[in-house]
Amino acid sequence: MEAHRETDEDRADALFHALSDRTRRDVLRRVLAGEHSVSTLAASYDMSFAAVQKHVAVLEKAGLITKRRVGREALASGDVExxxxxxxxxxxxxxxxxxxxxxxxxxxxxxxxxxxxxxxxxx
The missing domain is CATH 1.20.5 (Single alpha-helices involved in coiled-coils or other helix-helix interfaces)
Incomplete structure (x- = not known):
C-alpha cells in the first residue's frame, strides 16, 4: 500500500513540475487543441528546437502528452485524461x-x- 502511495505522490510531483513552466503550459494547450509536430511547436517560440524538445519531453514524462513518429516527424498530442x-x-x-x-x-x-x-x- 505504501509503495502505491509513493507512486501517486511521484506522479503528482511530475504533473505539477511539468505544469509549473509557462512554456510547457502553452505547449500543452496547443497539443490539446490538436496534434502538432515538435518542429511546428518549436517555430512558435523564441528558443531553440532543442529547448522545445526538452519541454515536450517533460510533458511526455509526466504523461500529459504523447508522441508518435510519422516518418522523420515527432507528432505530439495532449492527453485529456x-x-x-x-x-x-x-x-x-x-x-x-x-x-x-x-x-x-x-x-x-x-x-x-x-x-x-x-x-x-x-x-
Missing part, C-alpha cells in the same frame, strides 16, 4: 480547504453565549 487527473487532484485540495473554511465560518457564527468576550472579564 491526464489533464482531468490534475483537475481532480486540485479539486481534492480545494475540498479540504473549503471544509476548513466552513468550520471556521461555523465557529464565527456560533451563538454569542458560547463565545467568550475578552472585554467583559470580571475583576
Amino acid at each position: 491526464a489533464v482531468r487527473s490534475v483537475a481532480s487532484m486540485l479539486q481534492e485540495i480545494e475540498d479540504v480547504w473549503r471544509g476548513r473554511i466552513g468550520r471556521i465560518d461555523d465557529l464565527l457564527a456560533a451563538p454569542e453565549s458560547t463565545q467568550q468576550d475578552p472585554t467583559s472579564q470580571e475583576s
Whole structure:
C-alpha cells in the first residue's frame, strides 16, 4: 500500500513540475487543441528546437502528452485524461480547504453565549 502511495505522490510531483513552466503550459494547450509536430511547436517560440524538445519531453514524462513518429516527424498530442487527473487532484485540495473554511465560518457564527468576550472579564 505504501509503495502505491509513493507512486501517486511521484506522479503528482511530475504533473505539477511539468505544469509549473509557462512554456510547457502553452505547449500543452496547443497539443490539446490538436496534434502538432515538435518542429511546428518549436517555430512558435523564441528558443531553440532543442529547448522545445526538452519541454515536450517533460510533458511526455509526466504523461500529459504523447508522441508518435510519422516518418522523420515527432507528432505530439495532449492527453485529456491526464489533464482531468490534475483537475481532480486540485479539486481534492480545494475540498479540504473549503471544509476548513466552513468550520471556521461555523465557529464565527456560533451563538454569542458560547463565545467568550475578552472585554467583559470580571475583576
